[in-house]
Amino acid sequence: MIKKKSFKNLFEKNKSDILNNRINSIIVGKIIYIDKEFVIVYTDLKSESYVSVKEFYNKSGELNINLDDKFTFILENLDNGRGETIISREKAKILETWEKLKYFFKNNITIKGFIKNRVKGGLIIDLNDVEVNINSFLPGSLIGVNSSDKNLIDELEKTELEFKLIKIDKKNNNIILSRKAVLDINNRNERIKIINSLKVNNILLGVVKNITEYGAFLDLGKVDGLLHITDISWKRIKHPSDVLSINDKIKVKILKIDTDKLRIYLGLKQLYNNPWNKTNNKIYLGNKVLGITTNVVKYGCFIDIGNGMEGLIHNSEISWVNKNINPKNYFNINKKIISKIISIDNSFKRISMSIKKCKINPWKIFKKKYKIGDKICVKILFITEYGIFVKIYNYNIDAFIHINNLENIKNNVNLFIKNNVINNKLLTYVYKINYKKERIYLSIYKNFKIYDIKKIIESNKIIYAKIIKNNKNYTFIALNSKFLLKINTLKFKFKTNNKFIKFKIINYDKLNDKLYILIFKNDKNKRKNI
Incomplete structure (x- = not known):
């Protein structure tokens, strides 16, 4: 008998422990009695539970319950000391609401509701798909319309709206919604349908809605398209606003459709003939063309030569004699200029022009x-x-x-100029000319190397020359009344009492203007360049 009692006590204690572990969890109960003030619920626990009838009213204040209806409850207390089990329908509804919201949020499911009232910064929304009134906030920036437009908000208050859950915070009882996100999804679906109906080369009428430095955005009717700056005109433009203005209505051609990014690329110049494909009597190599300056850059100037074509006058093609011209100081916008076509690159669609080649070449x-x-x-x-x-x-x-051609007077150049410049003129002699680089070198000496180097090398003769001057770095020698040479003697010194030098020319580096010689001294050959 004692053993049976002990087993029963142990069983009841174990059952009680199991039930106690279910405190604050959801249980299912069946309505067995309905009164004006309370409802009796059977939950298969120690006793039936009494629940206030107020906990069964919905958000509209309606009571829709019947006998044998089953509902979920939160188990609050297994025994309140009077043998009653305490359960809550209200807490179960709150928990289920948050679980439902969590599911909607995780799975990107939209939720419906009505505008309840307006507050600073947005609107308070009453959600339809939940059983408990949890205030949800819709920020003004996410309404999808201008929040300051009272008439639009009034219209929205009359209709059921759809929202996307942006944030849910059960701890702080905070829900953030977005109507704009739903509109974006709807618009995206509509854009997909519209874009799929379009084809490349279609011609559409669009309205310029925005202009940036890289192009213009056009409203094509529920979808937008990009008109890139390079597709506005066949000629070069500095900024799209040079050609377009906001609200301009223009016809454009579809160049490309990106179905992945839902983007439409448009062209305006493609509606007109490509000047590079036309035969134009003016656009020929060597033609002189009257053009108008359109843009000045650091490396030159662009000019409009007509028929939607532009040419570039590079800095080097402005003047024969002035090599350091600043284009911004030389050119003015919208000025007429005559220039010559010196290059046409059809592959890159470039035309090079020249001003100096319209004039006589002084060189x-x-x-x-x-x-x-x-x-x-x-x-x-x-x-x-x-x-x-x-x-x-x-x-x-x-x-x-x-300075090497001023050797005798370099320490007193100003005195030399004072004594030799007459009527602002100085008499010099042509020393060297580089026509490729357009450079002329002069000398104040009459006697310098004007000999035929090739003939001297071929003769293989030993040359005797008089030493005119001998200093630390150079030795000047005179072959005769016409020849004056300078030898680099940094590594090879002559005796100061020497009056003549014996050598043979073995080579001439025309590019660097250097002579290579063999100097005979004490019967030993020394190879030098001069």
Whole structure:
């Protein structure tokens, strides 16, 4: 008998422990009695439970319950001390509401509701698909319309709206909604349908709604398209606003459709003939064209040469003589300029123009009239530590006298100029000409190397030359009345009492203007370059 009682006590204790572990969990109960003030619920626990009838009213204040209806409850207390089991229908509804919201949020399911009232920064929404009134906030920026437009908000209050859950916070009883996200989804689906109905090369009428530095966005009717700056005009434009304005209505051609990103790329210039495909009598290599400057950049100037085509005048094609022209100081926008077409690149659609080639080339005239050793009068421009820059009279060409060609007077150049410049003219001699680089070098000496190097090398003769001057770094020698050479003697020194030098020319580096010689000294050959 004792054992049976012990087993029964143990069983009841174990059952009680199991039930106690279910405190604050959801249980299912059946309505067995309905009164005006309370409802009796059977839950298969120690006793039936009494639940206030108020907990069964829905959000609209209606009571829709019947006998034998089953509902969920939260088990609050197994025994309140009076043998009653305490359960709550209200708490179960709150828990189920949050679980439902969590499910909607996780699975991106939209939820419906009505605008309850307006507050600072947005609207309070009453959600339809939940049993408990949990205030949900819709920020003004996520309404999908202008929140300051009272009439629009009034219209929205009359209709059931659909929202997307942006944030749910059960701990702080906080729910954030977005109507804009739903509209975006709907718009996306509609855009997909519209874009799928369009085809490349379709011509549409669009309205310019926004202009940026890289192009313009057009409203094509429920979908937008991008008109890139390079597809606006066949000629070069600095900014789309040079051609387009907001609210302009224009026809455009569909160039490309990106179905993945739902983007439409448009073209305006493609509606017109490509000037590069047309035969234009004016656009031929060597033609002189009257154009209008459209844009000045650091490397030159762009000019409109008509028929939607542009050419570039590079800095190097502005002047024959001035190599350091700043285009921004030389050109003005919308000015007429005559230039010559010097290059047409059809593959890159580029035309190169030249102003200087419309004029006589002074270098060609100079080349025909002057040769090495000829006299020439110049005007001194400025003096530097490594030489004198001058301008050749009647040719407007700059030339240079290197310090090496001023050896005897380099320590007192200003005195030399004072004594030798007459009527602002200095008499010099042509020393070297580089027509490829358009450079002229002059000398104040009459006697310098004007010999035929090739003939001297082929003769293989030993040459005797008089030493004119001998200093730390160089030795100057005179072959005869016409030849004056300078030898680099940094690594090879002559005796100061030497009056003559014996050598043979073995090679001439024309590119660097250097002679390679063999010097005979004490019967030993020394290879030098001069």
